[in-house]
Amino acid sequence: MASHYQSLDASIVIVDIRNFTPNLKDSESSTSTHRLFCDFLSHFYRTCVETCTLACGSGDPRCLYINSTGDGVLAVFLSRSRHFIDAYLAGIMLFNKLPLLFEEYNRRKHRRVADVGFGIGLDSGAVWRVTSTDSTGENPAIETYIGDCINIAARVESVTKEHDRTRMIVSQHTYELLCHRLLRTDYNRLWRQATDRELTGRRKKTVWDRMNAMDERFLLRFISAYNLRGVSEPVRLYRLSPTLASPKRRECQSMLRRLTADASHLKSINDYMRVNN
Secondary structure, three states, rough: OOEEEEEEEEEEEEEEEEEEEHHHHHHOOHHHHHHHHHHHHHHHHHHHHHHHHHOOOOOOHHHHHEOOOOOEEEEEOOOOOOHHHHHHHHHHHHHHHHHHHHHHHHHHOOOOOOOOOEEEEEEEEEEEEEEEOOOOOOOOOEEEEEEEEHHHHHHHHHHHHHHOOOOOEEHHHHHHHHHHHHOOOOHHHHHHHOOOOOOHHHHHHHHHHHHHHHHOOOOEEEEEEEEEOOOOOOOOEEHHHEOOHHHHHHHHHHHHEEEEEEHHHHHHHHHHHOOOO
């Protein structure tokens, strides 16, 4: 058996199902509840795969790795030029596509069991692709990805539990990459200016106003600098705004145009989100 290692830049999307365990336990009570829960999971996984694949646009299978975590999904976006764009686009789409699926299951399940929900976390950074082949040395027996950004994406996703106004949170690194590519702006430089104690009065307000305007263009709201479990330094976080992220809003359409590869890609995404919404 041969092992292979490869370092890659990537963006991570983690989707977690809330109240998975009580619904799993309840599903064991009868054949009908078991079938209902398994059908829900199957539709959830399929929606995540379809959404993330469509977000990539290129059709290149090397640009996306996606797998189940049992009570959620791990998606690793690997396009060299736009992994963070693909990940953010997938997040917006999942944010809009998943609620109806979860609402339908909650309507049909036993009322005594806690409702399911979901949270989405995004981060970007370096990952290691680790594979092991079978005895022939040709067929991959195991493929997995490891990296600090995967851990941070999971921690960021967990913060959605603390905020009832959001289902999706974006980390500072992903946001900085988006600002640099799409707005040609060094967000870190603006942050340093805004937190400089020597910058006062009108000049500081101008910087903050510019940052707030950028946040709105990305459909985001700044939360705060969070001390995440297992992360050495506080991380700046941004929540996707439910009011701005609706595909019917002009702001959302403007951002989708920036995120999609071309007009055909944009149309495919709008058509996909329009179904059952």
